Amino acid sequence: MSNPADGSRHNPLFDPLTLPCGLTLKNRIAKSAMSDSLGDGTGHPTSAQARLYKRWAEGGVGLSIIGEVQVDPGFAEKPGNLVLDSNAKLERFAELAEHGAGDGMQLWPQLGQAGAMAYPPISQPKGPSGLNLPGLTCAELSLEEIRALPAQYAATARLAQKANFGGVQIHAAHGFLLSQFLSPLFNRRTDDYGGAVSHRMKLLLECIDAVRTAVGPGFPVAVKLNSSDQLEGGFQEADALAVVRALEKTSIDLIDISGGTYFPGAKSASDSGGKGPYFIDFARAARKETTKPLMLTGGFKTLAQAEEAVSSGTVDVVGLARALIVDPDLPNTWKGDKARDPQFPRFSNPPEGGVTAWYTMRLTQIANDEAMSEGGDLDEALRSYDQRDRERTAAWLQHFQ
Template structure:
């Protein structure tokens, strides 16, 4: 999840350290911090972390130490928002130039594209040196590597566009560069959309081909998700049914790869998680919103409790409103405060927006944008 708890200068905060320490205490095996940028140029939000040569490495070391309490792993999710980069603090660029309602971006040059695998690899190596348990390359949810896979975003006519083989080229080059940088034993995962859930976009059959291509790359985990933050597009969690969203797709993917699979999205009961594992469709279960409303859920399930988290229901929330509510609920956990109620939605949206406005100014001043 994107916790949005960075200090606005790309650095970890004490609240962020408390959050991952708290989740570790709740019994989970692995936390993944999204997103962590290698540079400040294409951040998803001003609360993202930036890990580069100018970072406060001691704060990152402390985050790694505290997030790995109780034998948990803490991985950094390596991100690049591309066309979805936060416009107040960046100049969005994607595979191709776009001028659509709510989304405008330039096109990356060939030289800029060819620079990316090494940049991801450098960030991964820094994460390894600072004591994090692994990294996850983010190729889902409409961010840059996902954009290259999608024919809606990728209109290129060179070696990185057109056929699926060309559209997955940057992803495979990035995985290879990261693996070379960290060696054979450091965990490297990848988050991949089963589908971006947009008409004419990246579809399940194409995702299966990408998964097959990843099978021989030395990747350690494929984290299956779906959907995109394309303006106006509903998220998977806002429009899917009551059960896991991508478990059936994972069953299809299982026939195409020997890499361990994690399925994220829609798991609300212990029975759902156990059934998916027992079916062989997945090896790990990813929890997001369930952990935001109950940080102790893994421990409860391990002890045999069948409790389902009480997820809030909202009446006609505005676009982005539910994300704002959950993000501010994450902040409540990080600060050791009580939970929000659905009636707090308007206040959470306002606080979320105000915090970003303040950090936009901090980010721009710090990085001299």
């Protein structure tokens, strides 16, 4: 596309986007939430984490979302997670908000907890229903515990606002707690929070209402939602569209569409090697159900794919994760009209968890301003990743227990 005024090529990815709350994103490229595992083991940010997000800001993204910021240390996904609750040292989060953003980038924490899939070495997993499955055992949340959750999300959102983050995202995807409530595989309750999808989404809607009340009308509140959990008998697209229709009636500012789950042994969309955006068909269906701005995360590998998704009106924001690990400067490259797409490494016969470990350790290289390896030994990455988890687990247990 060209700009008739000066003959230059118009790239829709760099049009600003004004959200319903009134805040304007400088462009349509977001660094979607990833578990960077760069917390210090006590739930607090590190200087390396601030450098990582500053690096993405310098690279040109309009929005970065900090993955897996816990509302409760009892149900963390990993010992490198951040925990933003009443016991947190708020000044350290404020430093991340100040130094981790820049160049007009918005920096938002993703609020959630892992529930049934909380990391057992530091947690006692609890979900909507008690489960005893290979690789996954959890107790059932009581009705009293469920009713306390919206206030927890609201309190963490208010702390994020006080720490001067630009907004928040509520995590209801990838098999974490609110996603578990949406899925009939995890949620077998017979009370008001289980059964039909209208009941399974009840907790999510209550959390949205509580967060909005806590932060007021002008503060961005997003939701990350699965198109499906890609498990037989689980959360399916028809139910996801029902949730989208319900979200249309709320005060949220952005729906981030993704899919899949970290349920043990489940297929990961990001490891499937697909050639295009994974959930674009669902996004097209969702577009017909809502006027809310839509973000799509997963599978964008080329400039052409990202431009088409936005220029077609299917989505308003493109979420990139691994693409911004292999090339943190990608938005600036694309803005300069350079036809350079990210070069992803190819791994043959990767060990379970090895690809995730490689990308996570590469995040650490970016954060520490180290030269980034072009390839890598997945076994070595996995050893380093596991060793760091062990070290952070010891720090976590000392701090929180």
